[in-house]
Amino acid sequence: MPQIDPNFVFPVLIGDIGGTNARFAILVDSYAEPKEFPVLLTQDFDTIEDAIQSVVLDHTSILPRSAVIAVAGPVEGDEIPLTNCKWVVRPREMMERFNLSDITVLNDFEAQALAVVSLDDKHLENIGGEAAHPNGKRVVLGPGTGLGVAGLIRSRQTWVPVPGEGGHVDFGPRSQRDCQIFPFIEKIDGRISAEQLLCGRGLQHIYQAVCLADGITPCLNSPAEITDAALDKSNPQAVETLELFVIYLGRFAGDLALFFMAQGGVYLSGGIPQRIIPALRNGSFRAAFEDKAPHQHILKSIPVHVIVHPLAAIAGLSAYARTPARFDIHTDGRRWR
Known part of the structure; x- marks a missing residue:
């Protein structure tokens, strides 16, 4: 069975979705610092796609080709409801809407754990x-x-x-x-x-x-x-x-x-x-x-x-997107290509 390339195609959309706030950034390449966007309230948008379009894509000419997103809740199946937020993450629909080739969805505290060794x-x-x-x-x-x-x-x-x-x-x-x-x-x-x-x-x-x-x-x-x-x-x-x-x-x-x-x-x-x-x-x-x-x-x-980093999860997810081999993250059922 051929081994799947663990690397991400840049630019990478990075997202940290909590119950109250959502934070996004774009990582242009493996050497760049993440380009950050304003923190938004999840209650202000009906869907995560609307939030990404309004806060990120409407304000940059950079078009992401893949995404790494952390969400507040367990990641199971093709529909991922958040624990304290009305949003439901549907990676296949997101890939089609934004022309992405690759989406990985992790738990939000998995992202915080990645940050611990990245700060x-x-x-x-x-x-x-x-x-x-x-x-x-x-x-x-x-x-x-x-x-x-x-x-x-x-x-x-x-x-x-x-x-x-x-x-x-x-x-x-x-x-x-x-x-x-x-x-x-x-x-x-x-x-x-x-x-x-x-x-x-x-x-x-x-x-x-x-x-x-x-x-x-x-x-x-x-x-x-x-x-x-x-x-x-x-x-x-x-x-x-x-x-x-x-x-x-x-x-x-x-x-x-x-x-x-x-x-x-x-x-x-x-x-x-x-x-x-x-x-x-x-x-x-x-x-x-x-x-x-x-x-x-x-x-x-x-x-x-x-x-005390203001965007710790974004830093952790960015470290993972740059060098996936540094981390052993099982993405079965959590990565869509």
Whole structure:
């Protein structure tokens, strides 16, 4: 059976599609930096094709010949619905409309994992731990519209991203305060998942539960309002909400570090970690991250970094498009030619 060429035909359209925002770029060749386009709101366009036409192709003379796109949700079949967005990605229809010869669709946190080994140190803010093992397993997680998780493993001189849906694992109370507020967290089919607490709406869930547990009427109505009030310390319930969010994020990140034995480090991606770096540095995050008896010594050594690159997934996908041989990505059922 003839071996299929893993390389992409340039120019390559690069896309990172989340539940709220979509980001696009065009990679002209394997040496160029990606040509970036304005970030768009998915709710402003009926389809991904309309978004690509309006935001990308109407503003450049460069016509892509192939595409590498990451989406927020599992990639299965010829119709790929997004988890927190009305768009449905249909690669065959997209190929016909834009005259593309090749489309690869990956999970959005697979793209974040690719970014972990594609970014310079200047795009990583350290939150404690020791030096990372250069070939050690890594894990990336990101609270945003949802909670994404992926791993990254070194094997036979290549990096292997391991996508998953780890944000949907069970998450339970641990402290006395948790036991007071968790009864006020809305359950889905009888359970609370990590994503219900560790994302934008998770901040709202925690804040509302804190207020209800203390008999206070909530007065803040969005994750941005809650975060602002917490950082400027203008609202006591918001301050406690952010503190709990940081602790829960540390607990969850520490669990993932143990799952993967991530001696290469744990990486926090997305807009929320970037915005709350001062809160992540106050000690509560590291304390919760390391509080995993009897393995505190293992967690103490594992470094945590916040990814501060504004378009990290685009950087990761571009690295893959330039040099596919650097990564071992199984594209069966996820690449259309």
